Amino acid sequence: MKKLMRFLSITFLLVSLTALLFACGGDSGTDKESSGNSSETSEPADSDGEIQKLVVGTDATYAPMEYMDDSGEIVGIDIDIVNAIAEEVGIEVEFKNIGWDPLFPAVKNGEVDFAVSSITITEEREEEFDFTDPYYTANQLILVPEDSDISSFADLKDKKVSVQINTTGHIVVKELQGETSTNIVAAETMPLAISEMINGNADASVGDNSTVNEYIKNNPNVEVTTIEDSSFEKEYYGLMVKKGNTEVVELLNEGIQKLKENGKLEEITGFKVE
Numbered sequence: 001m002k003k004l005m006r007f008l009s010i011t012f013l014l015v016s017l018t019a020l021l022f023a024c025g026g027d028s029g030t031d032k033e034s035s036g037n038s039s040e041t042s043e044p045a046d047s048d049g050e051i052q053k054l055v056v057g058t059d060a061t062y063a064p065m066e067y068m069d070d071s072g073e074i075v076g077i078d079i080d081i082v083n084a085i086a087e088e089v090g091i092e093v094e095f096k097n098i099g100w101d102p103l104f105p106a107v108k109n110g111e112v113d114f115a116v117s118s119i120t121i122t123e124e125r126e127e128e129f130d131f132t133d134p135y136y137t138a139n140q141l142i143l144v145p146e147d148s149d150i151s152s153f154a155d156l157k158d159k160k161v162s163v164q165i166n167t168t169g170h171i172v173v174k175e176l177q178g179e180t181s182t183n184i185v186a187a188e189t190m191p192l193a194i195s196e197m198i199n200g201n202a203d204a205s206v207g208d209n210s211t212v213n214e215y216i217k218n219n220p221n222v223e224v225t226t227i228e229d230s231s232f233e234k235e236y237y238g239l240m241v242k243k244g245n246t247e248v249v250e251l252l253n254e255g256i257q258k259l260k261e262n263g264k265l266e267e268i269t270g271f272k273v274e
């Protein structure tokens with residue numbers, strides 16, 4: 001009797017196991033044929049694997065390009081451009097004010113899908129990030145007190161100069177004064193850099209022309225003036241994406257291309273960008 005019971009239970013076990021194996025095998029087989037690719041797509045995508053929404057990081061202290069309006073909303077020329085790109089390629093975008101220095105790790109670690117922040121495409125940055133095609137051109141501009149004797153970039157060699165930290169303005173001044181110069185006042189934001197100069201802690205400020213000119217426009221009573229210098233190279237802004245994320249770069253480039261072709265980019269920026 002005992003033997004029969006053991007025989008029966010072992011047989012039952014084997015039958016159930018076989019049934020289970022068949023069930024599993026069958027399932028994975030049909031899976032592969034029907035909805036095979038769905039697991040490869042990333043979060044903000046629909047069932048066809050197409051991107052629906054992207055999170056965009058910025059440093060909203062850089063009027064007129066990206067800044068906070070009175071109601072705390074992130075606005076500016078860069079924001080208009082990204083919204084227009086999103087419309088062209090049919091995606092949603094959400095802006096996050098991350099700050100300038102933290103923006104770079106935020107793109108790297110995927111906290112944001114890409115960054116818009118008047119970011120100049122440079123060879124050094126291209127080693128660590130991917131960039132879209134250029135959508136805006138700029139150059140450095142020197143801001144000095146109206147009564148300053150400074151008249152060229154070379155005059156800044158031994159002067160105290162304020163810049164926004166780790167911007168191309170900071171880079172050109174380091175090239176002029178040396179990497180370890182103690183005459184550079186590197187502030188967290190461009191408005192803070194300009195304040196350092198206004199307060200007498202620096203003889204000049206160096207930053208992107210759009211922002212320096214905007215400062216003058218918004219502060220007509222502050223006695224400052226700008227100096228252009230032909231030694232400054234033309235800079236091209238790009239949207240910055242995590243290295244290797246070609247899907248996002250290609251989508252954004254498609255939008256930029258359309259905006260260049262239909263004239264909307266020129267409408268937003270006021271000039272033509274090749």
Ligand code: ARG
Pocket residue numbers: 058059060061062066100117118119120121164166167168169190208235
């Ligand atoms: N174009 C300069 C750079 O790429 C300055 C950009 C600063 N942008 C900002 N939103 N703070 O270094």
